[in-house]
Amino acid sequence: MISKKKIVIGIMICLLIGSGIRIYALNKKAERQKKEYFQVNETVEFGRDFNNSSDSIIDGYTVKVVGAELFSMKEFYKNYNLVSEDEELAEDTAVKYYYVVKVGVNLSAMTLVGTDYSAVVNQMSYELINPDMPKGLGFSLLQGTSREVLIPYAIIPDNIAANEKKAYETLKENPPMFQITSYPVKKLIETK
Numbered sequence: 616m617i618s619k620k621k622i623v624i625g626i627m628i629c630l631l632i633g634s635g636i637r638i639y640a641l642n643k644k645a646e647r648q649k650k651e652y653f654q655v656n657e658t659v660e661f662g663r664d665f666n667n668s669s670d671s672i673i674d675g676y677t678v679k680v681v682g683a684e685l686f687s688m689k690e691f692y693k694n695y696n697l698v699s700e701d702e703e704l705a706e707d708t709a710v711k712y713y714y715v716v717k718v719g720v721n722l723s724a725m726t727l728v729g730t731d732y733s734a735v736v737n738q739m740s741y742e743l744i745n746p747d748m749p750k751g752l753g754f755s756l757l758q759g760t761s762r763e764v765l766i767p768y769a770i771i772p773d774n775i776a777a778n779e780k781k782a783y784e785t786l787k788e789n790p791p792m793f794q795i796t797s798y799p800v801k802k803l804i805e806t807k
Contacts, residue, residue, distance in 0.1 A: 652792075653804045655680050664796035666725075676756075680793050681763065682717045683806035685786050691715075691767070695744045711779055712770035713740065714786065716793050716806055719761050727768045728803070729791040732775050734768040741767055
């Protein structure tokens with residue numbers, strides 16, 4: 616005669632197998648997020664895609680990455696003729712590099728993404744290296760006009776690799792992508 620314990624174990628095994636099959640079937644049918652990749656100097660339309668919410672759709676705008684450059688913190692200050700008010704504080708910060716992307720339109724939700732890290736726009740540095748732009752990270756353009764903007768991303772090496780030298784090498788060998796939208800299509804533009 617079959618014991619109650621064996622019956623319970625048999626039912627549990629059947630439920631686990633059934634659940635596994637159902638989860639597999641649902642995931643197999645699930646739509647994967649579509650990703651589109653673009654190259655430097657390629658004009659990319661935002662279309663109906665957005666980042667955080669559908670309230671931020673900016674249909675009608677395009678963006679083009681025209682270049683990018685990796686700077687150490689000291690090179691960044693020197694290149695853009697910036698004066699650090701507190702050199703010790705600048706040396707003591709976790710930020711060691713700036714990755715500056717030159718684009719045609721600026722929006723704060725645009726992130727820089729690598730293999731397993733991301734960086735957001737550094738607003739304070741943005742205002743310093745774009746002194747002729749309005750304060751904040753947004754602006755609009757008249758139809759048929761364009762604008763070139765520098766977007767700085769403060770890079771903290773610990774978020775990328777085990778040490779500062781390895782982080783720098785990773786950024787040089789595998790430059791991050793410039794992500795302009797997340798949903799329903801993730802649009803990524805090469806930076807190098």
